[in-house]
Amino acid sequence: MSDTTKPYALITGASKGIGKSIAHELAKQGYPLLLAARSDQELKALSDDLEVKYNIDIFYLSIDLSINGASQKITNWIKSNNYPVAVLVNNAGYGVWGDFSASSLNDQLGMMQLNMNVVVELSHLLVPILSQQKQAYILNISSTAAYQAVPTLAVYSATKAFVLSFTRALRFELAQTSISVTCFSPGPVDTGFAARAGLSALNKMAEKFNMQPDEVAKMAVKAMFSKKSEVIPGFTNIISVYANRILPKAFIEKTAAGIYKI
Template identity: 85%
Template sequence: MSEKTKPYALITGASKGIGKSIAYELAKQGYPLLLVARSDEELKALSNDLQVKYGINAPVLPIDLSTNGASLKVIDWIKINNYPVGILVNNAGYGIWGEFSKSSLTDQLGMMQLNMNVVVELSHLLLPILSQEKQAYILNICSTAAYQAVPTLAVYSATKAFVLSFTRALRFELTQTPISVTCFSPGPVDTGFASRAGINPLNKMAEKFNMRPHEVAKMAVRAMFSKKSEVIPGFTNIISVYANRILPKAFIEKTAAGIYKI
């Protein structure tokens, strides 16, 4: 299938980490991309590299999705340029580490806006466009944090629990449509997440289990095209999620608090 017959893939948080690696994975397969993130320079550099290496079209939209009305601006951009979107990758998101009582409320609310509201907004606004394709996909990048409460990452883990629940329900509702919905929940990944979250590397035991972004991206794209409902990459992560189902919550939360201790 040539690029001309393939729809665009919209990727949020595309300038780095998992989003950037997913962009390369899809570009390798000849998909034109719509790259959205805050950083103008990083997006343009990525777009140029993708176009040179893979000959695909990769327009960029530098925008802070956590601001009010940002999702509508993304949709306006798509409609004005008449981009046929067949894939939505809801990847943008971040965490805030620390005791909830000592964290900025503004920062926490901004994280909730990006991690939850934008996922809902873009999914809802793009459904009419996605439904025009013979086969379309929504890939929500979640986290193993969705399966448990995580002290010092309290709001972040709650936002991911929301994404997991939302994805499960949306997938069921769209069963009779051409849109497949996948929730992909990695554990620790070697990206800038920990740095932005403010996690102290001296106390970050989870760093031992880091996966590489390109490895995670390959598995995520494969899961999406295989129409998987819910995927947790990595044996250790699968075991940890299974343990959350059978072990006492107090024990799980104490263990998580020890990993991400202040």
């Protein structure tokens, strides 16, 4: 391994999709990595690949972040190994698609735990560790769904609105510290998100509107290191968010319902 003096970057949901691409992007920039996700096999494969390509230290923890206490386990892992962490990427998350009343309550609550609680927990637990660095960063991955209510993705869009609001407030609170906080809100990305959500409608739209995870990751990391407060990647996504601000909410929600209809 290299004798890099850079502190570590912790990435949740690192085994696939945007998280995996962010791991590649940070590794390319010489950051040793701490990776957390459910799949031990995928984490090991990613770690081995990054170590060979970039000659950096990689450690991983296979853990289900949707289970209560997972954030504390990650923090204990970091503390027990004295990993100096300067970057926290809160990327782990998933969606549940379908009419709210017909969808599993356990699935909805699990999604809320992962999409919201883990972001809050890890941010709170790691701020004291991050503050030990001369410069540190928190990158929270939200979604363009944060900017509107989305029927059949009702809870998911609400969780992402929470992440956006929380990030804005946390950034303000930490403005006089060494920690910069950024919210990154992509639209559709070519990952396994739609498949896990059971969202066939989004799969059909993918060929026209999806961005590639490597492209999105590069933009996310650039936004974080540039200390941006809030970034929406892609011209189409920026226009759609702007439209949400000026058009009647009833119209926007009816349009979204048509796109994501069951």
